[in-house]
Amino acid sequence: MKLNCHDYHGIERLERTFIQGGVNMLGIVFTEFVEMVEERFSDDVLDDVLDTPDLSTSGAYTSVGYYEHTDMIKMVVTLSKTVNVPIDDLISAFGEHLFGKLVARYPVLVEDQNNVLDFLETIDSVVHKEVLKLYPQAELPKFSTERLSPDQLQMTYRSKRPFSQLALGLIKGCAQHFKQQVEVSYSSSDTDDYYSTTFVIMLSYDG
Numbered sequence: 614m615k616l617n618c619h620d621y622h623g624i625e626r627l628e629r630t631f632i633q634g635g636v637n638m639l640g641i642v643f644t645e646f647v648e649m650v651e652e653r654f655s656d657d658v659l660d661d662v663l664d665t666p667d668l669s670t671s672g673a674y675t676s677v678g679y680y681e682h683t684d685m686i687k688m689v690v691t692l693s694k695t696v697n698v699p700i701d702d703l704i705s706a707f708g709e710h711l712f713g714k715l716v717a718r719y720p721v722l723v724e725d726q727n728n729v730l731d732f733l734e735t736i737d738s739v740v741h742k743e744v745l746k747l748y749p750q751a752e753l754p755k756f757s758t759e760r761l762s763p764d765q766l767q768m769t770y771r772s773k774r775p776f777s778q779l780a781l782g783l784i785k786g787c788a789q790h791f792k793q794q795v796e797v798s799y800s801s802s803d804t805d806d807y808y809s810t811t812f813v814i815m816l817s818y819d820g
């Protein structure tokens with residue numbers, strides 16, 4: 614998979630969200646993040662992450678709870694400093710990991726699908742709609758899509774949370790799930806009210 618990163622989302626951009634205040638986020642995202650840190654790094658790294666100052670809980674997350682999304686950002690910042698990996702790379706890697714976990718939890722949502730672009734087109738109108746039925750308090754991002762060609766999908770992310778890199782990772786995880794190669798390019802155009810990123814996802818047959 615080849616990624617063309619036209620934009621760097623640094624810590625300053627992420628920290629803007631602190632000013633806007635927390636938006637509650639479903640616990641699954643936190644418990645999966647904690648598990649990924651434990652699996653990919655170590656117990657010591659996880660201890661550092663859970664010791665991040667000013668978390669809304671003392672690091673005790675349950676999958677059905679709701680927590681401030683700023684906790685996730687604070688923990689990713691700690692992780693980045695601890696393991697010396699850029700924040701964007703960590704959030705995107707987490708998205709890839711998370712996709713597999715979400716599919717394992719809700720297999721029915723991918724059951725009849727066999728094409729990554731067709732599936733991505735259903736995130737807003739089917740997948741996240743079903744998620745909202747299960748968890749009415751979930752604050753999900755909005756996606757609008759345009760099929761530019763049979764092999765090319767434009768997908769625009771809009772959210773109060775600065776998690777476009779999570780979306781990028783989820784897109785990559787999705788392509789892996791369907792065993793398809795994609796090239797993804799993206800550019801962001803945030804406003805004062807929303808974070809917005811437009812992705813162009815192209816099927817690639819390079820092998």
Ligand code: HEM
Nearest residue numbers: 638639715719722744751752753754772774776779780783
């Ligand atoms: C079977 C597939 C999927 C399921 C079951 C699923 C479900 C969920 C759930 C439960 C959340 C947390 C909601 C909350 O924070 O309260 C979430 C958030 C999110 N989802 Fe999905 N999702 C799926 C696929 C995708 C894909 C493929 C993308 C990317 C295009 C995506 C993009 C996001 C993003 C970026 C968030 C974070 C919230 C935000 O940015 O505002 N999801 N999703």
